[in-house]
Amino acid sequence: MSGKETQDKTGVAADWPLFEVFIRSRAGLEHKHVGSLHAADAAMAIEHARDVYTRRQEGVSIWAVPSASIVASDPQEADALFEPARDKVYRHPTFYAIPDEVKNL
């Protein structure tokens, strides 16, 4: 993020690093990725996430992670990475019954 073309009219927001935001919707569930935002630092990222992503009671906990810290797989390698799993249905946990009492599986 260095080019002038990424700056907005104030020249400020675009200089803030990007954070990925994860929200836990209620206790016991996992944090899910909900989007991203700009913030000057980690503390501000949490406040911005609260204001942008939890306005409608979406969550009880927030994680913010610098986007630059995320290591991602290369879409070009998708075939090599994911194709080999396609014909191995026996890896799915579909060969036993799930008790009714178990939720969120």
Next chain:
Amino acid sequence: MKAALTAIAAAGASAGPQRQAHIECLLRLGDTSLVLGQRLGEWIGHAPALEEDLGLANLGLDLIGQARLLLSYAGELEGQGRDEDSLAFLRDAPQFRNLTLAEQPNGDFGHTIVRQWLIDGWQLQLYDALQGSSDARLGAIAAKALKETRYHYRFSRGWLVRLGDGTAESQRRMQAAIDGLWRFTAEFFTADESERLMAQAGVMPQLPPLANNWLAQAEADLEEATLGHPPAVPYPWQGKQGVHSEHLGHLLAHMQHLPRTYPGAKW
């Protein structure tokens, strides 16, 4: 004693001056929230970043929610059929009881933050103390509003420190905002007859002791932000008594235009 007063207040059967003072105090809280909420709404679409745009709008919506609860209650106590909307949209400036600080223009982002931080600090003191009010309904409103205000304060204080202890330019702007707005704080905890009456009845806290708590906190925040405040002014503004700066009339013209031009208009 306390229970008896609560019963009297709840029934709206308190003696004339007593009830009038009760309504006054509710309007002071409610109008301050309403007017500040309206000011924050002016930032929508203009804040320095999308995230701040939403943040300021959230603060404004919280404040307008507080105003609805307080003005509805004031209207019921008054007993003349005025609801939250008629109080918000059909009164003129001299009938508004907000702190003079709340109606001051947004200025730059620093001015908005300093105004917010000052009023957040005032509300923190008041709402915290009001949780123990002999008026149970007001106590419940205060308890709800206090949670919101704690976040508002975290937000405004955070920016105060960031910008105060930031670049030379941001510090210059923050100090200018404090120098311009500090004079309005003399009104915060100056009690008049209405507030003294309600303090005796346990409805409102005693205001002067809260001033010390507020000032200690404000000075600690300013020190962290590497800022200072000018000396106190001897003359308090009197927005709480309905004597306002020239800015309130303009704000109301904007806020009240639609319901006054189209009375009874429905969404």
